Amino acid sequence: MKTERNLSQADLELFRTTVGTVIPLKNRPAAPSRKKPLPLLRKQHSNEMEILPDRLSDHYQPIEQGDEQLSFARSGLQKATLKKLKKGHYRIEDRLDLHGYRRQEARQILQEFLHYAHKNSYRCFILIHGKGRSSKEQGPILKPLVASWLQQSEAVLAYASTRQKDGGSGALYVLLRRADKEW
Numbered sequence: 001m002k003t004e005r006n007l008s009q010a011d012l013e014l015f016r017t018t019v020g021t022v023i024p025l026k027n028r029p030a031a032p033s034r035k036k037p038l039p040l041l042r043k044q045h046s047n048e049m050e051i052l053p054d055r056l057s058d059h060y061q062p063i064e065q066g067d068e069q070l071s072f073a074r075s076g077l078q079k080a081t082l083k084k085l086k087k088g089h090y091r092i093e094d095r096l097d098l099h100g101y102r103r104q105e106a107r108q109i110l111q112e113f114l115h116y117a118h119k120n121s122y123r124c125f126i127l128i129h130g131k132g133r134s135s136k137e138q139g140p141i142l143k144p145l146v147a148s149w150l151q152q153s154e155a156v157l158a159y160a161s162t163r164q165k166d167g168g169s170g171a172l173y174v175l176l177r178r179a180d181k182e183w
Helices: 009-019 042-045 046-050 077-087 103-119 133-138 141-153
Strands: 071-073 095-097 124-128 155-163 172-175
Touching: 071 077, 071 141, 077 155, 077 172, 095 103, 103 141, 103 172, 141 155, 141 172
Parallel strands: 095 124
Antiparallel strands: 071 155, 124 172, 155 172
């Protein structure tokens, strides 16, 4: 006798004896991890990264940003360059996700990543800072800090909120100086 799946009775018996008793798994999502792993670059270059001077301050007053969309360009940078950045026309060479990190961890990881990216001749990357929705009444915490830190770094030429498909107002395209120029 054939079943709905076109298997013979002998095939079904063989399958049941081979597989044995099966207990279905309960469909439970895994518990979220409390501690996020540090980026690979910290593990690879831990000795080198420890000697980096702390160049980013939490007390720097960034240029005021009016709405949810952020953008910044160093003086002297062509307007067309910022326009291209806002449209996502630069090749994205990496991503850094700071979403969910505490202030001190995020600052340290960003500083290390900027050093790593500059050293490896990255030109453009996406930095995810989140939209700050879990901060409720406080508003976003990391978003304005990230904007401030990026403006303080001499390696950064410009940044702009990403297009919707890349994260919208929860992420930035970051354009770096060419590696041949020291900062």
